[in-house]
Amino acid sequence: MAKKNPDTERESLYSNLDKMSTNELLSNINKEDKKVADIIEKQIPNIEKLVDVIVSKMKLGGRLFYIGAGTSGRIGILDASECPPTFGVPDNWIIGLIAGGDSAIRKAVENAEDDIDQAWRDLLAYDISPLDVVIGIAASGNTPYVIGGLKKARENHIVTGSIACNSDSLISKQAEYPIELIVGPEFLTGSTRMKAGTSQKLVLNMISTSIMIKLGRIYGNKMIDMQLSNKKLVKRGVEMIVEELHVSKKLASELLKKHKSVRAVLLAENKNLQI
Secondary structure, X not given: OOOOOOHHHOOOOOOOHHHOOHHHHHHHHHHHHHHHHHHHHOOHHHHHHHHHHHHHHHOOOOOEEEEEOHHHHHXXXXXXXXXXXXHOOOOOOEEEEEOOOHHHHOOOOOOHHHOOOHHHHHHHOXXXXXXXXXXXXXOOOOOHHHHHHHHHHHHOOOEEEEEEOOOOOHHHHHOOEEEEOOOOOOOOOOOOOOHHHHHXXXXXXXXXXXXXXXXXXXXXXXXXXOOOOOHXXXXXXXXXXXXXXXXXXXHHHHHHHHHOOHHHHHHHHOOOOOO
């Protein structure tokens, strides 16, 4: 019996896309996208287990690595790169690696994802250790670059997680904490940059944000450690200080200039705060 096509490669539920009006195209894409959040909800128990083990490792000094190819690799790099400005953490706490190296972020590198040994070489360049966690990301769940990286990580007693969009995928078999987001066929057949990519991005948002909150990188619901890299963020920081300390905007601005971060201002001006 022929093996069934993976869900991500199955024929679109929609035909004659080239005959649709703009409104029909947008409405039908949106109809498919609406399915993603409900599918993720079913995976929350698995995501929870992975988040908790990552937090336990990072409290001991470990790091989180994402490995992926193509769209999946780019999504991992995007999530990792947004953590330092959002939470004020070093850029080596969460690291995204993509098959083919940094040049593959903007342009596809031929056959890069097919090298089953390269991910481990990439991880070794960061002196990976059993304190760390590796999450492999692949919509198909069968990318050799990711499979090889997870396999070697497990052999070296490193905690592994995975995010795939097909059931019983090969990366799920290599991961201790697998997450499978079965979003079904794409609106444009096989274009996993759509629902599959969206589901991966949403889950990485959940993972990294939850980790940072549990590691104490926020206060209440505020990003008190964000990097003040533009006027908008400085304004947001001033507003946080005004709200928390009940001071004027002028004084809040002066305090922020002096202490360089919202957290530093709050600690300096209110010794009773538990942050």
